[in-house]
């Protein structure tokens with residue numbers, strides 16, 4: 001396969017925990033070509049993205065904070081498939097990053113969490129108008145898709161459910177994007193969960209967690225030593241049904257990321273959730 005046939009990929013957040021993992025995965029994929037590595041962190045500027053990611057050989061792709069010139073450069077290469085940008089940056093910047101990429105015709109594959117429902121709708125409208133594919137995936141692991149499917153099945157039989165998500169303490173947003181999506185999926189069934197039996201008083205604000213869709217509560221734990229974990233706990237008289245997913249290595253997200261890079265090229269609009277492209 002010549003370089004012209006490879007999918008050009010930019011990684012945004014390339015010096016971060018997820019970005020380094022994506023750089024490695026893209027570099028090792030035979031049909032992908034890492035053409036750009038963006039990161040805002042000053043200490044990583046000009047470093048080789050491959051070496052930073054722990055590869056034994058440099059990739060000759062330096063880290064830069066110049067997003068727009070990189071988008072322009074990749075968009076300007078009209079031969080071969082259009083470019084894809086994988087975003088694992090920060091909730092504060094991801095909205096602008098996606099808009100810029102779509103404006104240049106570069107397809108975003110977004111793992112960064114923290115977008116509001118209004119921002120996602122706005123981006124969906126923008127992608128529609130541009131007829132440009134965009135994937136926003138709150139969780140790229142297959143185990144989480146299976147947990148969510150099991151939760152949806154269980155929720156037909158249980159009226160009481162709470163979600164606990166547990167993450168490393170460098171996570172910027174709470175609750176996690178995955179927990180919000182899980183509550184949304186349960187909420188789509190059209191029933192209200194957790195009918196109150198007594199009037200509750202929170203003696204400390206937040207003691208009962210946050211209120212998500214249809215009465216579902218989400219509790220967020222942040223501790224060093226954790227990676228990413230989620231429990232969905234169903235309760236009924238005399239029984240508890242617990243679903244739990246644990247990640248121990250960010251490599252678990254890479255099959256989903258690579259699938260999304262390949263699938264986004266065929267899309268003409270924004271799609272939300274890994275389950276939609278499996």
Ligand SMILES: NC(=O)C1=CN([C@@H]2O[C@H](COP(=O)(O)OP(=O)(O)OC[C@H]3O[C@@H](n4cnc5c(N)ncnc54)[C@H](OP(=O)(O)O)[C@@H]3O)[C@@H](O)[C@H]2O)C=CC1
Pocket residue numbers: 012013014015016017018019038039040041042088089090091093110111112113114137138139140141171253
């Ligand atoms: N969808 C999924 O499956 C997963 C999603 N995530 C999400 O991905 C995001 C990133 O997570 P993680 O890798 O752990 O975070 P990190 O903080 O380790 O990495 C983020 C990187 O992006 C850089 N960055 C921040 N803002 C910008 C910007 N505007 N432009 C370019 N680079 C920027 C950061 O630089 P600096 O450090 O200087 O700020 C950092 O190097 C989070 O939202 C997280 O929730 C994480 C795991 C899986």
Ligand SMILES: O=C(O)C1=N[C@H](C(=O)O)C[C@H](O)C1
Pocket residue numbers: 113138139167171175176177178179227228229
């Ligand atoms: O920040 C993380 O680490 C993760 N973020 C995503 C989220 O907010 O759901 C996905 C996964 O939980 C890891």
